[in-house]
Amino acid sequence: MQFNVSPQAKRNALTFCGLAVLLFALLVFLHLVRDDIPVGVTVVLGATSGIFLLLGIGKVIEPPVSLVITEDGIRYLHRRGQWQIRWENIIRYDVPRVNRVLELEDAPFLGFRLYQVEEVLDDISPRLASALLFEQRQLLTMALRHQAPEREDYTPYFDIPDSYISPNGTVYKGLIGVFGKRMEQMRELLGYDLYVSSNALDRDIYDFKAHLQKLQASRT
Template sequence: MQFNVTPYAKRNAIAFCGIGLLSLVLLMFIHLVLEQVPTGITVIFGATAFIFMLLGVGKLIEPPVSLVITPDQIRYLHRRGSWEISWDNIIRYDVPRLSRILDLEDAPFLGFRLYNVDEVLNSISPRLASALLFEQRQLLTMALRHERPDQNDYSQYFDIPNQYVSPSGTVYKGLIASFGLRMEQMRDLLGYDLYVSATALDREVYEFKAHLQKLQASRNEATDATPD
């Protein structure tokens, strides 16, 4: 049985484009009815139209499905490529939590801790590795600020490695090496190797985790019921 996840963020694409288009129409109307339009109004409406249209188009070009979940694996889909992990490779998954003085703060991601990172590194494309390194840079910054507050030099977390050697001894180079090192760093900081943004999910992240647990339980029951 296959379960497809349509990202909640994609549902706002038409609304964002509509707001951008409406701002542009209003700006044109103002220029038609007024002989002289203050520069500030033009800048405000023009910037609003540009930002919302950009956000809307960005959401529209994302794949209609962000995750494909089957009894065998979980596959993540992005406009730059995909990665996949088998259920048997997952140690655990949860919402990463950041230390905040006497409290904990949830990060807007679902994290996966894996037995074997090579499965991801062998399936991810350099284009997707590059995109995720950029998109998750803020998560790394948050993790360093909360988990390593006394560390003065963070340069090691942003350096580009010549190569990355996985725990299995496999050597990776280029963008895959950078992504492999980032996975290792994030496991050390937050306890998980792989992260899916909450914007790629179809429901609140804790609800999605609960739903994923039900899918996993159904998968395990089906596997146990299968005769050898």
Template sequence: MTELKVQPAARRDALSFCIGGVALFAVTMFLYLADFDFPQAAWALLYIASAAIFLLGVAKMVEPPVSLVITPQNIRYEHRRGTWQLEWDNLLRFDIPRTHRGLELEELPYIGFRVHDMEPVLDSISPRLAVYLVSEQRHLLAAALRREQPELNDYTPYYDIPTSYKAPSGKLYRGVQALFAVRCEQLRQLLGYDLYVPASALDRPLDEFCQWMQQVKQHRQTVKSESDKR
């Protein structure tokens, strides 16, 4: 298996949005200079819309061109705020996380990774990314608590900031690493996975991506088995 790269869907049409924003602004300016009789609110709406479309395009363009790098050794998540890395041998399973909604199971817009040992991930994650993921996943934690622990009246302990985190090996983590480790532990208890990659970071629908990842995993295992026999 060679190195595989996943390009995020969030970057799609970035240039089109930028061009569209500039074009709308140019048309608005032309109409204004031509003394078209529009209400003041309409002019403001056109300016706001052109700026919003352009800024959306810029936001898409600043996203990394690659979100996941998959090699025979590991899976690396790339984000503009940093990276985390997960060894294949440290990966237990992956799938779309689901929560209970009444008697049904509802899929969440993520792919989840269940990890055997979080220490290598904690050692690899950049502090800026750890802080960002804790903040980004607050709504994921809130949804999981509402649906998986509806009997709880006080969710405060889930949002407390820990002073430290003690790994099973006895290693002590502090600061943002401890905060990220506790959040991963909470989500594992509620949803069954430690690490989460949003659907917007993938290049295909979640179910197709999981099938593709399974094929990659099987191919890797086949190549590894053949290499061990030599």
């Protein structure tokens, strides 16, 4: 069994690049036919074109496959590296939720809670750890705002020491140590260690969860 996931986010790469080219062409055309184009119009069109181009390029350079699911486990692919987890190491997976007043709000991620975080920390590269720390900063902020609103000092969540001692006593240093501590913090706040953005999935996040459960069950 092998199932490859092609992220939805990558599908719009050419669209963003095309819009960037069209806007830039429009800007050039306007300046060719008129000499009195307002500076504001030039700035807005130029900036929008640049933003669309950056978004398009960012999507183009992403791997065509974001997740590879096999009988052995799940492998996550990122342009900065990869991590993988065995089915036997997964306690559970679900969509994390945060408390918002009198209701719960879904976070746009699929979370995985693990028996042994060391399996990930021993395998992940510093480059990927750094990228995920940056990309999941918004998720951390969301979790702190709604799960720990009574805290007065959030410094420990953003000024993380570069040394982490895992549950089995292994010491991790540098970016891997920071990532290990962040995994511990996210488990405390949301209940999960690893997170995959909904942008990396090929369908609605709840549909993907159900499909993942079917794939897991098909192993036996």
